[in-house]
Amino acid sequence: METRHLHYFMAVCEELHFTRAAERLGISQPTLSQQIKVLEGEMGMPLFDRIGKKIALTEAGALLKDYAARMIQNEQNAKAAINELRSDNRGIIRLGVLPSDLDYRLTPMLVKFHADFPNIRLQVFASTLIQQEVLENKLDIGICLPGPRDSMLTQVDLGWEPYHLIVREDHPYAAMSHIELSLLQQIQLVMYPRTYIGRELVENTCLEAGFGLEPIMETGSATSLLQLVKAGIGGTVQPRGLLEGMENSGLCSIPILNTAPCRNLRLIYRADRFISHATHTFISSLRRFLIDNLRLEDGAQNP
Structure with missing residues (x-):
């Protein structure tokens, strides 16, 4: 099984449309269809039900999707870890915060982190969908209110x-x-x-x-x-x-x-993602800053 086949497969899973998936991947639709057939032949089972112009995942397709997502994430983690070795702490950290006062109050901490890690690009986004966007890898770290526990996330109650x-x-x-x-x-x-x-x-x-x-x-x-x-x-x-x-x-x-x-605040990031040294440092600095400067009370609930 080749990694590119998994990338093709995941694109079709997300689009549920061969033409749109092919455009997204930058290949022709016949090429994509042929590569999916190669993957189905290797699996020995169809991965998609083709109903006219519509497609849907088969039971085998849904099972492969779970494993493929993890395999692609591991591939990205390996590349990120190797890139860190040769990048002199370069990269991007995407932080999501609630649309309120938090981005305004975090400014002193962001200034200090930039002084310590001038090559790291920090991006701060205001969002009400932080947990979802962390899970979808649109954000690296989030500060949000407590939500449903998810095994894919590391969740730290701040107070x-x-x-x-x-x-x-x-x-x-x-x-x-x-x-x-x-x-x-x-x-x-x-x-x-x-x-x-x-x-x-x-x-x-x-x-x-x-x-x-x-x-x-x-x-x-x-x-x-x-x-x-x-x-x-x-x-x-x-x-x-x-x-x-x-x-x-x-x-x-x-x-x-x-x-x-x-309000209860929680720090979240994906448990299965590679976390660079700079990002680990940022998370530690962020936790200390939130607790020390926001004077958060201990515990996840108002007593």
Whole structure:
């Protein structure tokens, strides 16, 4: 069995269309069909049911697909390991984070990592489908909320972080040492759109307490939210550490008591992928930074 046959087979599995798979591979459709027939002859069983112009995996095809995916991943791991030996720590690390404040707060750590590994290209993507995109090799590492456990992933619980009310220093509530969740009904708020994970966490906590939120303004940028709060448009409900490191921000952060919104964070990457030395270093640096600078509480759940 040749590796190229497995690549051809996987392309057809993903496209379920010989012409589209051939275009993707850069070969002709008759050549692809012939190579799949060679593979089927070697397997001794058909791998696809051909129904008119449509195709579907046979039981043998579905079985081979699982093994082929692992074999191709091992091939990629071997190439990556050898490339690292001759690359002087070059390469790309693709990091996925939730579309919220995390990319904004990670900047100091990214700057330091670049100083230590100037030849590594770092790419940070905001996504709500981090686990899926790590599994599909679209991302190397992800920081996300806990999801279903998957044997294909290494998943590290980082801890949990409560949300606070952030207001301007001259806001009527600014002098309060804490507030009750129910008081959020009485405050004009600026928030992320409902499609954002952080907004959903806050919204769901409020709904469980018997009320909903009607923000006066919505924006998808942490920087914009803080600027709106500074302008006196309203307060916002964000993770506790968002204001840390900001000098003379003119804002204050007020804890929310009794069933405060909180988020659990998890670091994930594929368990079967080759992890370069630089990526291992990045993961270690990322874990330390998140725990030390986001002041995450120990454990995966809010006690």
